[in-house]
Amino acid sequence: MVNGKRRRITVTATLALLLGASTVGQSQEPGWTSRALKWGVEKQISDETPILLRPYRPLHFYGNMVRRYYYRGNPLPSPRDLNDAAHAFFYFR
DSSP states (O other), rough: OOHHHHHHHHHHHHHHHHHHHHOOOHHTSBBBSSSSSSOOOHHHHHSSTTTTSOOOTOOOOOHHHHHHHHHOOOOOOOOHHHHHHHHHHHHHH
């Protein structure tokens, strides 16, 4: 009885850690913004923010590539990135 309970606790804890670790890794990557160009105060704030912490922006190839390489280890966009960029550019306006 004790071994079965201990095993159940171990399996539950392992699953919780695995699910929690994948959520933490994904939550650190920035999202998308619809603003391809920023003006005034928004530009000043964006310029003062480190490039790795800025959100992805449509048509900003260099910054997006640097962020993808940092967070994923691959600078090339995935099909989902292209879809997210189009959605941010056309639908968030």
